[in-house]
Amino acid sequence: MMIKIKTGKILLAFALFILLVTPLTQAQTSLKNINQNLRYSRYSRIAPKIIPIQLENRKFKLQMPVEKIEDEANFEDYQFSYAIVKSFTDKIDQEDLIPLSKAKLKQETERHFYFEETVNVPKDQEEAYVVFWAKDKRQDDEYVYHEDLISPYVINHPNFGAYYNNSIPFDQTFIHKEEALIFKSEGPMDLFSFYYPREFAPPYPPMETRESPVPKEIQVQYAGQFLINTPKPFDENGYYFIQSDTTSQSGLLIKTVDEAFPGVSNYGEMIDMLVYISTRSEHEALREAADKKKALDKYWLELTHDADKAKEIIKEYFRQIEFANLLFTDFKEGWKTDRGMIYIIMGPPNDVFFEKGKEIWIYNRIGSNSKISFTFARVKNIFTPNYYKLNRSRSYQPEWFRNIKLWRSGKMAF
Structure with missing residues (x-):
């Protein structure tokens, strides 16, 4: 009997140990190696963010709201933590992670979990980045979001x-x-x-x-x-x-x-957004049409030769527009950014990695075992610390036109 009790205690302790360290073990890597693809997924259950406020030269208030995308999100289904690292290659160990328990919630609303922490960056530290983890314990999905505190791409954060x-x-x-x-x-x-x-x-297409x-x-x-x-x-x-x-x-x-954003507000806007999948002559004809609704109906039917398929492709294409607007809007609407353009045509990337001066998206090629990657260079900009421009290449042309063809035939689905 004593042996059974002792064994049970050991098993219980081991189970608790595994529960506590599992997300930490997975996080024992560098920021450069963390796949952040869930931040762009169309099926995410939550959306964590980090909004730094600069209280002093090296003192920051970290606002960490987590938007609840799924209905009736339950805090107990997630494990939250964060870490401050010196670089994208700095190793993140278990002891570097600071857990965010329910007791640390500053506020919970119908739409958000909200944490707030104050941190100090040592005087001799040249750079600092904060990494926010949210692990879905039901299926081991890890949502990761990072933000610069001190870096070459951030002048200063607002003090409000x-x-x-x-x-x-x-x-x-x-x-x-x-x-x-x-x-x-x-x-x-x-x-x-x-x-x-x-x-x-x-923007111009990726091969331009x-x-x-x-x-x-x-x-x-x-x-x-x-x-x-x-x-x-x-x-x-x-x-x-x-x-x-x-x-x-x-x-x-x-x-x-406008009120309709991130969706579309009128037919003229819909025509503008077709620039990525229409030919130049098609697009000019649509823009010059007196009856834009009639011209659009004709355009989609001529592409698909099927009214039901036309409805599906319209729904899918403008759903991509909406996601691009939600994810990539800065001073431009998201669909007009380089990342938004790639997202609309190629879909959500399979893998997303960040380095100090770039963001890399990797896609599995359709009908092939090979992959294609898009690299976005980070550009210093006073309006936003997260401004990225695509490194364009003529080598993208075959894959780009292949995806355009799938869109125009109504066969693209994510």
């Missing part, structure tokens, strides 16, 4: 934050026109708002090696000064840049969009 009216940090890439946010800081502060009304053209045209000047309008802790509405389509210090380059980008 933007929030919804329920005090959850603003974790989207856009806000609908005429909606409001509340800005907060650790102390009294005036904020300054600048409005940029510019619209952007879609010439540079996209860059505007010589960007129009900017001073949109006024306002106080923290009061709702701030955003009235115009475009993007706003909010600063506490106009002599600095740091600030917070707020992209404003």
